[in-house]
Amino acid sequence: MLINIQFIKTKGKPNLTELVSENLNKLSEKYEWLIRAEVYFKEENDPTGKSKICEIELSAPGPRIFASSTEESFELAIKKTIFELEQQVKKRKAVFVAH
Secondary structure (H helix, E strand, C coil): CEEEEEEECCCCCHHHHHHHHHHHHHHHHHCCCCCEEEEEEEECCCCCCCCEEEEEEEECCCCCEEEEEEECCHHHHHHHHHHHHHHHHHHHHHHHHHC
């Protein structure tokens, strides 16, 4: 799977790149029909403290799969976003098996 990572309004950090790549590669090994991942890290001014945003869009057969989360740290946002993607991918696989 091809992974494209972009940092918007924040500085790129190698540990975040490694973490998201590792998690997406695990997902790709489990579901070999995933084609590409677009990852966006954003930082916004939020008075609640949840200003770190991770958005991931997966290209796969059928409509694209998208998940986003806003947390206190990018690490938590990655974890939550990957979990949401995995749930959507499981549903998509169930549709493939049914047909």
